Amino acid sequence: MSGGVDSSVSAMLLAKEDYDLSAVYMRNWDTRDESGTDKGCEWEKDWEDVQRVCKKLDIPCELIDLSREYWNRVFEPSLRQWEQGVSPNPDVWCNKEIKFGALLDSLPLKRRENAWFATGHYASKSWSESPNPRPKLLRPVDRNKDQTYFLSAISESGLRKALFPLERLTKPEVRELAKQHEFSTAERPDSVGICFVGEKTRFNQFLSSYIPPNPGPIVNKLTGKVIGEHSGLWNFTIGQNARIPGMPERMFVASKDTSTNTIYLVPGSTHESLFSRVLHVPEFAWIWRDSPPRAIEQPEGSRLSLMHRYRMDHVPCTVSKENNVLAIRCDHQQHAITPGQVAALWDGDWCLGSGVISETS
The missing domain is CATH 2.30.30.280 (Adenine nucleotide alpha hydrolases-like domains)
Structure with missing residues (x-):
């Protein structure tokens, strides 16, 4: 639980079902760690909201400090990329490395092996129909809030344990449910910007203290x-x-x-230099690592759709493998594709995985 309305309603929906529930709040960042003062204890406000909601739902909650893991596995690598002039997407790596990585690893083995892991993401999941069912990450009902892009780097093992209670709800419906249950988070605005920076206007100032x-x-x-x-x-x-x-x-x-x-x-x-049609991803990570689309090995490639930033329309494209590098050819010119950002691929509503863009042409 993050202290926001989405995870609050997710917890409420699960509390109505036959689950043995407990909640966890991750502390990933504390402004005091960087400022050396008591100014800006945002995580404490979030933690208080989590405790209020859990008390109302009568479920236990705990705080787990993952700030060191976040620094080493998300922030430090992102910092090096910024320094080199590329533009990483830390929120994608937070889901992969922290929420579906360090957090699950921090739970006791017995609890970890038998647990489902629910989040307030707007995403959906189904299972393949093979003799050994495998999890499929799907787009949710609310396409405007679709967050599968941010989940596109998680592992199959992490997805296997995931539950997305909001998969059939829209954001207005979630807020209405929170109001009905008188949650303190009901009117809380959505978070904006990179999680540890906040508003985009602070971004350059923030980085200048590290680089x-x-x-x-x-x-x-x-x-x-x-x-x-x-x-x-x-x-x-x-x-x-x-x-x-x-x-x-x-x-x-x-x-x-x-x-x-x-x-x-x-x-x-609108200058032509701002547009490109082909992007290259050297280390694309398929969620089903052993089962990428077969056609990518063929000259004609595989027909899929692409997102190279959050909140954009899916772009039809042809994907092929060239010298072990994934080449993604968009049907139409794309504006401002940015090296360092994440390219995620879909087959219809099914998110297949993602990787970091190295260059465009």
Whole structure:
């Protein structure tokens, strides 16, 4: 339970069924760890809300501190990627490494072996019809809140134990249920931004406390002229409006050159340099690791659909394997595909897995 409305309602729905329930709250990050002050104890507020809801539902709850595991397995690797100029997605790795990794590993063996693991994600699950049924990660009823993208990196063993009580509910229905049960979380707003940063406006300021400045040129890609200086590649994202003073029109980030520490801009948000059609994923992790679509080994490839960022429409694509690298060819040009981000693939509503984008063309 996170202290939010989604996990509160998930717990309530399960409490109405014949489960032996207990709740767990993960402490992954404490602002005091970075600031050295008592300012910003967000996790304590979340933990208080979890305890209030659990008391109302009459189920036990506990706090497990996974901040060290989060630092080592999610934050530190992400920090190194930002420093190198790519844009990672820590929330995807939090689900893989922490929620469905370190958290389950932290439970006593007997409890871990016999437990289901429920979350407040908007996702669904079914089982294959083979003699040995295998779990399938599916899109939920509420397509607007579909969070299978964030779950696309979890293992089959983690998915096997997962329950998604909200799979048939929409967000408005969840909030209405929370109000009916008078949960303190009913009106709580959805979290935004990266979990340990919060609002996006704080992002550059946050990273600057961990990564020393590394100034380099900002270049007009069309003219080759230096038009500014940046303090670090991590301060700009592909497709971002760079806001360069004195320019006659808005300039957007087209690419980064890590070897020369250079950021290249182009005029306008529709310039051809901002679009690409093919992306490459060197280490794609299928949820069914031993059963990727057979057609990816064939010249014609496999017809699937892609998301390369959260909250985007699924993109029809052809997927094939080239020199052990997954090549994903979109039917239509895509705007601002960003190396370091996660590319997830679906067969209809079935999420097959994901991997990190290394380059585009």
